[in-house]
Amino acid sequence: MRTKITISTAMLALVAACADSGANYQPILDGAPTPAYQADLDACQALARNQTQFDEDTIAASVLGAGVGAVLGEVDSGDPLEGAIAGALAGGVSGAVDASEKRESIVIECLRGRGHRVVG
Structure with missing residues (x-):
């Protein structure tokens, strides 16, 4: 039981660490980057990184999943904690x-808004 909780906690920590990966996105440009590109990219990545409501949504999804899983675990196997x-x-x-x-x-829309030709 303790092993399951430890593994689950480690997995949740890993998921939380990966949530920031979208803010580090390096877009594909159509053409050569302009002289202002790197500064604009840094600013757009910082903007994306500072959107903490996405972290709150992730926590809410985890809590909701835990609730649904507990109910299904109780019904299916009699083990709500595992569920x-x-x-x-x-x-x-x-x-x-x-x-x-x-x-x-x-990041993509911010760069486009600053005049960069981002294709993906």
């Missing part, structure tokens, strides 16, 4: 992926 752990991991991973995609999108 809660699995649900929290599933919700956390889903939330982290979503947050990463949103941060990546912010």
Whole structure:
């Protein structure tokens, strides 16, 4: 039991660390970068990184997943803790992926707004 909790905690920490990856996105440009590109990229990445509501959404997804997992674990195997752990991991991973995609999108749109020809 203790091993499951330790592994689950480590997995959630890993998911939380990966959530910031979208803010570090290096976009593909159509053409050569302008002299202002690196400064604009740094500013856009900082903007994406500072969107803490995405982290709150990831936590909410983990909590919701834990609740649903606990109910399903109780119904299916009589072990709500195991279900809660699995649900929290599933919700956390889903939330982290979503947050990463949103941060990546912010970087792209921010650079486009600053006049850079970003294609992806």
